[in-house]
Amino acid sequence: MHDMKILEDNWKKYQIKKRKPWYLFLSFLLIIILIIFLFLKNNFTLFSSVQSFLTKISNVEISNSKSVSNYSSDYTLLNGALTRLELIDKKIKNSDKSDISNDVLVDIPILEIPDESISEEVNNFNRKKIHLNIIESTSVKAYKDVEKRFYESNDIDDGLFLARSYYKKGNYKKSAYWSLQVNKLNTNVEESLLIFVKSKIKLGHKNEALGILISYIKKSNSKEAKDLLLRINNNKF
Amino acid sequence: MKSRYAAAKNVFLDSIDIDDYIELDSSVIAYQQLEHSIEKPLKMILLFGRPGTGKSILLNRIHEKLKHQKEIYYFDTPAANEKEFFYKLFKVLTKKKLPNNTEVNFSALIEFCQNLRGKREIVILLDEAQMYSPEMMEKIRLLSDTRAIKFVVSLHKTEDEDLIAKEHFQSRIWEVIELRNATDKDQTSYIHKKLLKKNLFEIANSIKDRDMKLIHKFTKGNYRECNKLMFTIFEICEYYDENEPSKINYSQIPKKIIEMSALKLGYIHA
Numbered sequence: 001m002h003d004m005k006i007l008e009d010n011w012k013k014y015q016i017k018k019r020k021p022w023y024l025f026l027s028f029l030l031i032i033i034l035i036i037f038l039f040l041k042n043n044f045t046l047f048s049s050v051q052s053f054l055t056k057i058s059n060v061e062i063s064n065s066k067s068v069s070n071y072s073s074d075y076t077l078l079n080g081a082l083t084r085l086e087l088i089d090k091k092i093k094n095s096d097k098s099d100i101s102n103d104v105l106v107d108i109p110i111l112e113i114p115d116e117s118i119s120e121e122v123n124n125f126n127r128k129k130i131h132l133n134i135i136e137s138t139s140v141k142a143y144k145d146v147e148k149r150f151y152e153s154n155d156i157d158d159g160l161f162l163a164r165s166y167y168k169k170g171n172y173k174k175s176a177y178w179s180l181q182v183n184k185l186n187t188n189v190e191e192s193l194l195i196f197v198k199s200k201i202k203l204g205h206k207n208e209a210l211g212i213l214i215s216y217i218k219k220s221n222s223k224e225a226k227d228l229l230l231r232i233n234n235n236k237f
Numbered sequence: 238m239k240s241r242y243a244a245a246k247n248v249f250l251d252s253i254d255i256d257d258y259i260e261l262d263s264s265v266i267a268y269q270q271l272e273h274s275i276e277k278p279l280k281m282i283l284l285f286g287r288p289g290t291g292k293s294i295l296l297n298r299i300h301e302k303l304k305h306q307k308e309i310y311y312f313d314t315p316a317a318n319e320k321e322f323f324y325k326l327f328k329v330l331t332k333k334k335l336p337n338n339t340e341v342n343f344s345a346l347i348e349f350c351q352n353l354r355g356k357r358e359i360v361i362l363l364d365e366a367q368m369y370s371p372e373m374m375e376k377i378r379l380l381s382d383t384r385a386i387k388f389v390v391s392l393h394k395t396e397d398e399d400l401i402a403k404e405h406f407q408s409r410i411w412e413v414i415e416l417r418n419a420t421d422k423d424q425t426s427y428i429h430k431k432l433l434k435k436n437l438f439e440i441a442n443s444i445k446d447r448d449m450k451l452i453h454k455f456t457k458g459n460y461r462e463c464n465k466l467m468f469t470i471f472e473i474c475e476y477y478d479e480n481e482p483s484k485i486n487y488s489q490i491p492k493k494i495i496e497m498s499a500l501k502l503g504y505i506h507a
Contacts, residue, residue, distance in 0.1 A: 003501075004476055011497045013507035 156182050156189060163195045172199040190222055201237060240478040245440045246471035248431050249464040253293045255301050259430045261423050264291060267416055271299055274412045275360055280381040285392040286416030289461025292391045296362045309360040315368035343376060350383035359386045366390040418458035425449040428467060443489050451495055455504040469498035
């Protein structure tokens with residue numbers, strides 16, 4: 001047995017050869033497991049982002065519906081008008097975001113609210129100062145921030161600010177939308193109703209606007225509303 | 238001091254010595270079948286199987302068993318040529334040596350055999366018959382036709398040899414006995430009996446069932462291959478026992494050694 005060393009070496013080589021398929025199989029298995037793991041991980045991330053997005057949307061909807069239900073007693077007068085407005089509401093919500101920058105500015109003053117009164121309010125509240133800055137900057141992002149804040153806090157001032165600003169900029173769809181949002185929160189805010197009526201007229205929905213305005217006048221006997229009705233009828237609007 | 242494995246190694250030296258014959262279930266059946274066939278009025282009996290299936294040892298054993306009862310002769314090595322074969326046959330039939338410078342006349346031989354019919358019944362065991370030429374096999378067939386000589390022809394089972402068998406014997410009255418490779422169980426029994434016959438109980442016990450399966454896998458149940466593998470296994474064991482005892486486990490033959498033996502004999506390759 002002089003060849004024992006060679007025989008042992010051959011046996012070692014044979015062992016490697018014998019186990020080769022197992023090594024290959026294990027490597028293959030490991031790769032498969034890794035692929036599955038990565039695939040599941042990615043799916044989970046995607047799922048999480050979709051889930052967070054959906055949660056965000058549902059939160060907004062819930063807060064909106066809560067606001068509506070809180071003030072449901074005030075709807076008795078404007079029920080019919082509000083039903084119609086709800087339908088438009090959704091359309092406006094999905095309207096092109098670029099409207100803010102693309103719409104032509106129309107220099108129409110807000111009748112019932114003089115600029116001075118806005119300035120006074122601005123001076124009183126820090127938040128109003130922010131609004132002024134936004135108007136100066138005309139930054140789309142700044143508007144978005146206010147919209148976001150409105151969805152979070154349901155602050156009527158924010159809603160009114162947006163309605164007013166969009167109306168001034170001639171974006172009547174948005175001004176109608178934001179005035180409606182304010183009206184949903186509080187039906188007694190006259191300014192929101194008047195901006196809504198004016199926006200509707202600008203959008204060519206005169207009958208609808210008049211219906212709402214007349215209903216409001218019957219309910220509130222508001223002088224401002226009556227003036228607006230008169231101007232509409234006299235085509236001075 | 239001589240290694241315990243030296244004796245075990247020599248147990249598996251390949252031989253057809255009747256003392257080394259191991260009686261297994263399958264070999265007992267083959268033996269009885271052959272013995273029974275020899276008793277029958279058959280002219281030729283074909284014993285075939287792959288090399289190493291135990292044909293030679295079976296012929297040897299039957300010769301040893303029946304030589305005192307019958308006129309039975311065992312031609313273990315095939316004759317180099319026709320002349321030599323007839324010389325051997327002449328000696329068997331006449332119990333005399335052929336005079337120098339003379340040749341056997343085949344026609345005279347046939348005539349002589351025909352005269353022996355009914356008087357003597359001669360059995361000739363022809364081992365390694367595949368070595369005989371077709372012409373020679375034809376003459377053997379003619380001799381068997383005299384019914385004075387009964388031939389037991391042992392052939393290796395290969396495709397060509399099957400063809401020879403078909404060509405020369407198929408139309409004759411004969412019986413076929415086929416020897417096959419051992420089963421796993423038979424081979425285990427064979428190895429154990431071989432070792433126990435030499436009182437190597439501890440070594441026999443050190444070969445476990447799974448080792449037996451591995452040995453059967455390498456040798457495919459062939460007795461000659463089994464002898465070779467077992468010899469090599471014990472040869473390696475002997476080497477380790479004498480030179481590197483730490484590498485050997487006396488209670489169990491290491492699988493490594495079985496595989497090394499298989500590598501050495503070419504059953505597996507690195």
